[in-house]
Amino acid sequence: MREIGDELLRWLEAGERFVLASIVGVRGSAPRDVGATAVVHADGTVLGSLSGGCVEGAVHSLALEALADGEPVRTSFDPDPDDPFAVGLTCGGQLDVYLHPVEPDTGFGPAAAAGSGPAGTGGTVAALSWALRSARRGLPVAVARVLATGRTLAVGTDEHVGGTGDAELDGTVVAEARAMLDRNASGIGQLCVSGGPEHSVFVESWNTPPRMLVFGAIDHAAALARMGKFLGYHVTVCDARPVFATRRRFPEADEVVVRWPHEYLAEITTDRRSVVCVLTHDAKFDVPVLREALRGPAGYVGALGSRRTHADRVERLRAAGLTASELERLRAPIGLDLGGRTPEETAVSIAAEIVALHNHGSAHPLTHTSGPIHVA
Template sequence: MLDIAPELARWSEEGRDFAVATVVTVGGSAPRGPGAALAVDSRGTAVGSVSGGCVEGAVYDLCVQALQDGEPVRERFGYSDEDAFAVGLTCGGVVEVLVTPVYGGDPVVGAALAAAGRGEAVALARVARGPSGLFGRALLVRSDGSYEGGLGGRPPLDRTAAAEARALLAAGRTGTVELSADGSHCPGGLTLFVESSLPPPRMIVFGAVDFAAALVRAGAFLGYRVTVCDARPVFATRDRFPDADEIVVDWPHRYLLRTATDERTVLCVLTHDAKFDIPLLREALRLPVAFVGAMGSRRTHEDRDRRLREAGVSDRELARLRSPIGLDLGGRTPEETALSIAAEIIAVRNGGSGAPLTGSAEPIHRADRRVPAA
């Protein structure tokens, strides 16, 4: 639900009735993961997706029916061997969706959608399996542990659910937790589905060059909050980077030391100028960020490597540097280069190889290779 929060927040503010189908669990080669959602309002307007097209029609009908019945429902969709065009995932995967009706601007759901739409760190916990009196109940949990709503007037259960949701939120994860109705962790009682929504991760692009302009667009498309930093005010301008969230005129290493970064932050160094690169990369490679990449030729990389070693950067720190930045796609233009950089960032974030899928026997979607907290 929270992955389409901006649109649903608007529906909630307008007091619209709607139903939301959210992917709770997946198995095999399912096209979308837990948290993917499709919503349908009382006018029949739809937003979002749960399967990339495989079962959208059937899920749409479930949403319409839930709005009429006023009851949440959980449904499983899998591959149909008998008829590839029947309702099912022809890719061979299995998904379970939780369909929940929301009426008249539900305060808990509305608050969660509004907070997620503003980019705040929040989790929405819902009972995806359990007694009829609890099924579909929701709890909004914030990063400080405070919560709104409840799971049926049972304070111990609310406290346990809030603690579990906060832990998943801290890890940036969406998933299920098994609890008993009394709030303990004994399996067999109820399943709590927790959606986590975090502020957008940061991409900081150092070097206000033509390649940076294309990379800014790619970063924004991937959902990053993009900053461009360059020490030269004549190049670091809004006219040159209209798609950037922030433009900073400062020496790159000095800005990096004073700005906030975390385990999801991506740093792309496109200056390929030693007076900027060396002090910047010396600091960047010591930060717990997700990705550090630097542009340049093989010769530039060798010279940069030597200079960084002379500056005291260790072998372990140098091993984190992705240089030359990007995957080998054979491109040359700024847009093609930006695509190759974005592809490498995605591969590193998800533990992908970057190799063609053609001819590979490996599953396309493998949750076990995702890199945690990246």
């Protein structure tokens, strides 16, 4: 939903009628993950995609039916090998899709935010609008929807908007949504309060973008900054040399910082989603910043340089006190073996290694592998 947020927010603020069609479950291979959303306007206009074409026609028809009925619907698309005309994914996967009609709220005041009104109204627009505005400001937010009713809550780190109509259930949903937001997880949870019935609640987490920290303002850094932005990272290029670390040289970066890399890294917050790429291949820069990075939480730490440069770097890092287990985290020479030489080709190889590590991929050619392409 977030990737079509600007247009969707305009529809919400204009009081348009539409259906949110969201993937809430995936089994097997599928082109899009849980949380992918297409929006079908009452006039038939579509934003976004769920499958790249396989189920779009059926989703469009079902969405218009749901909008006419005014009730949310959950449906599945399963491949049928015996029916060549059956709607399903050509890759053989299965999708669970939630169709959620959204009507204009009675207003954006306290009554709307509290979740009053019939299913699909009374707070949904207020909650979705608040969530999209928060995401636009770079704030982490989760959108929680009760599947049976469509009642919606937008949950931030310190506040929330919307409601289910049940204050006790609201508290449970908010707690679960915040826990999932902290893990950047999306999916369906079964929640209940006071021994009552279970409520299926779909939570879609929109965490802040992960950080890519590029140390060394060289040509390779410019190419990697472009690649990092393409992959959705908040990209920072940092170098101690002001003549090289300039906005003009790195227009795609979110930040260009003139600091000693190790001092800058020591002062900022990183987490397991963070990526650290050290491109200077100069010991006076490399060793201090790698010592800081390898003792921090970043999920990926890589360093550019030849094998000879790396062998010397490892000895210097050992002398600086790094342990064998800390050194095992270092990806160097950085990137996958793609045979590339240019800064752009090098950036692709680094990005490929980051994606493979993040998704636990083998990095082998799919031609030479078997089994599912998309591993759950």
